[in-house]
Amino acid sequence: MNETIAALVDLQAIDDEISEYKHQRDELAGNLERLEQLLSRMAEELDDKRERLAEATRFYDEKRIDLEADGDRMSNAKKKLGTVTRTKEYAAMQRELDNLRKKYSDDEAELKRLVEAIEEYKVAIAAEEKKHAELREEFEREQSANADRLGELDGIIAEIDKKKIQVTARLHPKSLLPRYKRLLERREGKAVVPVVAGGCVGCRMLLPPQMYIIVQRGEKLETCPSCQRFLYYSAELAAELVSGT
Numbered sequence: 001m002n003e004t005i006a007a008l009v010d011l012q013a014i015d016d017e018i019s020e021y022k023h024q025r026d027e028l029a030g031n032l033e034r035l036e037q038l039l040s041r042m043a044e045e046l047d048d049k050r051e052r053l054a055e056a057t058r059f060y061d062e063k064r065i066d067l068e069a070d071g072d073r074m075s076n077a078k079k080k081l082g083t084v085t086r087t088k089e090y091a092a093m094q095r096e097l098d099n100l101r102k103k104y105s106d107d108e109a110e111l112k113r114l115v116e117a118i119e120e121y122k123v124a125i126a127a128e129e130k131k132h133a134e135l136r137e138e139f140e141r142e143q144s145a146n147a148d149r150l151g152e153l154d155g156i157i158a159e160i161d162k163k164k165i166q167v168t169a170r171l172h173p174k175s176l177l178p179r180y181k182r183l184l185e186r187r188e189g190k191a192v193v194p195v196v197a198g199g200c201v202g203c204r205m206l207l208p209p210q211m212y213i214i215v216q217r218g219e220k221l222e223t224c225p226s227c228q229r230f231l232y233y234s235a236e237l238a239a240e241l242v243s244g245t
């Protein structure tokens, strides 16, 4: 195999290794991002519940004032009832007092419902606050553990990347490097692919027989007519396929 083809194969191997570590890094970052989104969603829901609690509490205060006023009106009506002597007036007063009693007991029931609702909100909020705090703790633990691992991965990637300097020095002409990079970007991280059973492994297209022979000889660099990837022939790979391993 000529030196440039061998260098391209080596370069692809380096980028394969890098892409594996980048994948790990993206996965870690993705996990953290999902946790963070969950946290902020929970915080929003909590705020929502706190707002509803505040509303119920305001309503409760208003109702309590209403109830006090009902009580005052009722005791006034009772006093007045004691002073009334005429039957007709007495009956009217009695009706008024009944209405006031009914309103008082309605308001009382409403107040009781509000107290229950407020209690429920408080319990739900406390439970959610606890869950939120636990999740936040988990997030922070993960974040610091991941920060170490992310730093480590970045270090590994930078270290592997250094190997490219020597490999790219073996490429002739130098314009192959930008071509390689473009292909790597446009062809899902695979710029250099083997030819197996007469076809390009990158896009599965069968090569013209003459081109296949040239690739097999490994003396001249060829690119796939369909996907433009750099092609090489690997006797080891061919042997592996024949032996079925």
Ligand SMILES: [Zn+2]
Binding pocket: 200, 201, 202, 203, 204, 205, 224, 225, 226, 227, 228, 229
């Ligand atoms: Zn191809």
